[in-house]
Amino acid sequence: MTIRFPQIYQQKAPTFSFEFFPPKTDAAQQRLRDNVTELKALGPTYVTCTYGAGGSTRQQTGQIVAELARELQVPAAAHLTCVGNSREQLIEVLEGFAAQGIANIVALRGDAPAADASSGGVATFEPHPEGLRYANELVTLIRERFGDTFGIAVAGYPEGHIETPSRLTDLDNLKRKVDAGADMVMTQLFFDNRDFYDFVERCELAGITVPIVAGIMPIVTRAGIMKMAGLCGARLPSKLLKKLQAAGDDDEKVARVGIDWATRQCHDLLEHHVRGIHFYTLNRSNATIEIYRRLGATDSQTLADIAGDG
Numbered sequence: 001m002t003i004r005f006p007q008i009y010q011q012k013a014p015t016f017s018f019e020f021f022p023p024k025t026d027a028a029q030q031r032l033r034d035n036v037t038e039l040k041a042l043g044p045t046y047v048t049c050t051y052g053a054g055g056s057t058r059q060q061t062g063q064i065v066a067e068l069a070r071e072l073q074v075p076a077a078a079h080l081t082c083v084g085n086s087r088e089q090l091i092e093v094l095e096g097f098a099a100q101g102i103a104n105i106v107a108l109r110g111d112a113p114a115a116d117a118s119s120g121g122v123a124t125f126e127p128h129p130e131g132l133r134y135a136n137e138l139v140t141l142i143r144e145r146f147g148d149t150f151g152i153a154v155a156g157y158p159e160g161h162i163e164t165p166s167r168l169t170d171l172d173n174l175k176r177k178v179d180a181g182a183d184m185v186m187t188q189l190f191f192d193n194r195d196f197y198d199f200v201e202r203c204e205l206a207g208i209t210v211p212i213v214a215g216i217m218p219i220v221t222r223a224g225i226m227k228m229a230g231l232c233g234a235r236l237p238s239k240l241l242k243k244l245q246a247a248g249d250d251d252e253k254v255a256r257v258g259i260d261w262a263t264r265q266c267h268d269l270l271e272h273h274v275r276g277i278h279f280y281t282l283n284r285s286n287a288t289i290e291i292y293r294r295l296g297a298t299d300s301q302t303l304a305d306i307a308g309d310g
């Protein structure tokens with residue numbers, strides 16, 4: 001389906017999108033297929049697939065997101081990072097995405113893979129010698145070479161990007177990406193909605209008027225969330241930390257805390273008329289399905305139906 005972000009966000013109702021990542025093994029691929037079949041009933045607005053850290057999934061990202069979009073019958077967005085790619089290689093990847101019928105790109109700078117640091121490489125992002133330094137340059141490249149072929153989303157950071165010396169500078173840099181031609185902002189995961197609301201207001205003050213979609217990641221394991229929060233700098237509020245502490249090493253209890261917390265976040269976001277919720281599914285279906293159910297979705301009524309009526 002070649003529907004681009006601007007068309008998707010013409011509608012007033014909030015969007016519900018699912019993010020997946022390219023599975024590394026055949027077994028993981030099969031699990032993803034099974035989970036996607038289950039997620040189909042939730043009727044997402046669109047799906048996205050990440051571009052592996054270090055630019056490692058160039059082929060897979062396009063293939064997987066095109067397959068997911070066909071299976072779920074929804075528009076697709078492929079993530080793309082500047083890591084490890086020259087300008088010409090980025091153009092080739094984008095040509096490949098266009099040929100696969102992918103109409104949307106999540107345009108990112110990316111990070112240096114942590115593994116590189118342990119093997120003597122660099123831990124901080126280093127641009128390819130003939131590549132791009134920042135995501136705004138990628139947005140510019142896409143618009144210059146492909147015009148309006150793609151809808152473009154860029155990343156936003158309610159708590160500030162982990163490398164940024166100041167949130168004000170970070171917002172200036174976000175504005176740069178939007179001014180270069182991004183159609184929307186997808187946020188990093190966060191656990192305190194006040195950070196998101198404050199971010200949206202600061203964007204308004206900075207003249208960023210494109211839709212801002214909230215990134216929600218239900219906690220599924222203690223180790224997973226600690227790693228993720230460490231990587232992206234997301235703050236775990238003390239109330240959430242206390243609940244996680246009480247759950248101890250019991251995986252089921254931890255997952256229940258995660259689902260409770262994410263459900264409350266989504267409920268509150270919808271009450272505040274958020275433009276969209278982007279679920280970091282981690283290729284699993286259980287948590288997202290459970291959150292939908294708790295928010296009132298049924299077999300005959302999706303969350304989009306409910307939120308659209310509200």
Ligand SMILES: Cc1cc2nc3c(=O)[nH]c(=O)nc-3n(C[C@H](O)[C@H](O)[C@H](O)COP(=O)(O)OP(=O)(O)OC[C@H]3O[C@@H](n4cnc5c(N)ncnc54)[C@H](O)[C@@H]3O)c2cc1C
Nearest residue numbers: 050051053079108109110134135155161164170173186188
């Ligand atoms: C929704 C979402 C999806 C993601 N998907 C992926 C993925 O698929 N694969 C992956 O590897 N990573 C992904 N990431 C992680 C992302 O690559 C990292 O957060 C990365 O560190 C920054 O990427 P960016 O596009 O925000 O970079 P940028 O917008 O380029 O910002 C990076 C840093 O540089 C600063 N900066 C930006 N522009 C300028 C400028 N012109 N001059 C000076 N400073 C500047 C910013 O303030 C920030 O501190 C995703 C993140 C989000 C929120």
